[in-house]
Amino acid sequence: MTEFTETFTEPRKKDRVSKFNVASILLIPLAAILFQVYVPRFLTFLSYLELPLLVTVYFALMRRSPVAGVLFGAGIGLAQDSLSSHPLGMFGIVKTLVGYFAASVSQRFDVQNPVVRLVLGFFFFFFHQFFYWVLSRALLGESLDFDPQQTIVLGMLNAAVAVPLYHILDKLKITG
Numbered sequence: 001m002t003e004f005t006e007t008f009t010e011p012r013k014k015d016r017v018s019k020f021n022v023a024s025i026l027l028i029p030l031a032a033i034l035f036q037v038y039v040p041r042f043l044t045f046l047s048y049l050e051l052p053l054l055v056t057v058y059f060a061l062m063r064r065s066p067v068a069g070v071l072f073g074a075g076i077g078l079a080q081d082s083l084s085s086h087p088l089g090m091f092g093i094v095k096t097l098v099g100y101f102a103a104s105v106s107q108r109f110d111v112q113n114p115v116v117r118l119v120l121g122f123f124f125f126f127f128h129q130f131f132y133w134v135l136s137r138a139l140l141g142e143s144l145d146f147d148p149q150q151t152i153v154l155g156m157l158n159a160a161v162a163v164p165l166y167h168i169l170d171k172l173k174i175t176g
Contacts, residue, residue, distance in 0.1 A: 018062035019174040028169065029055050029076045037083045048154045050125060052080050054162050056095050057124045058169055060102035061111045073099025087140060094131045098124050114163050121162030125155040 032051040040047035056076045060069030077095030081088045102124060109116055133146040 017064050020059075020062075020172060021174065024172045025059070028172075029059075029072075029079070033076065033080050033083060036080065048157055049161060050128065050158055051165075052076050052091075053095065053098065053125060053128050054121065054158065054165055055169075056099050057102045057120065057162070058166050060099040061106040061117075061120070062173070064103060064106045066100050066103045069099035069101075069103030070096050071099070073097070090132065090135060090139075093135060094128055097131060098128055101127070114167075117166050118159045118163050121159035122155045125158045126151055129155075 073095035077092035
């Protein structure tokens with residue numbers, strides 16, 4: 001054999017694009033948004049959990065396409081805005097950015113690794129909270145408090161929830 005011989009290889013694990021049923025793509029984010037809106041009213045200790053963000057990050061990571069990440073983020077963010085008391089578009093803008101950057105990161109790293117998922121869950125929670133704070137100050141003129149220590153703790157809690165959640169969502173992938 002020569003050095004120019006072509007060999008067939010399967011795509012590397014980090015290059016695989018995951019596929020989901022249309023029902024999963026629609027119902028999982030809807031359930032996450034409804035959880036975010038209604039569950040903290042009854043169980044206040046779960047108000048720290050940002051499930052729509054975690055679902056946005058998961059689908060953006062699994063699709064590995066910045067365009068798909070933008071669409072997931074914008075759709076989930078605008079739906080969350082429409083059901084919350086926040087100004088329309090704030091979560092849409094922030095989750096669009098999160099979806100884009102999560103999909104871009106997934107093109108470089110193997111996002112099937114639980115440690116990588118833990119780090120990304122923490123990072124994107126912090127990113128989300130920081131950019132929401134920046135946009136509310138810049139676009140709305142509101143002076144929200146940004147407490148980095150509290151955000152770090154809440155980011156770790158969300159990252160700890162993200163790893164088992166992503167493992168459960170992995171079971172819904174279409175194999176083929």
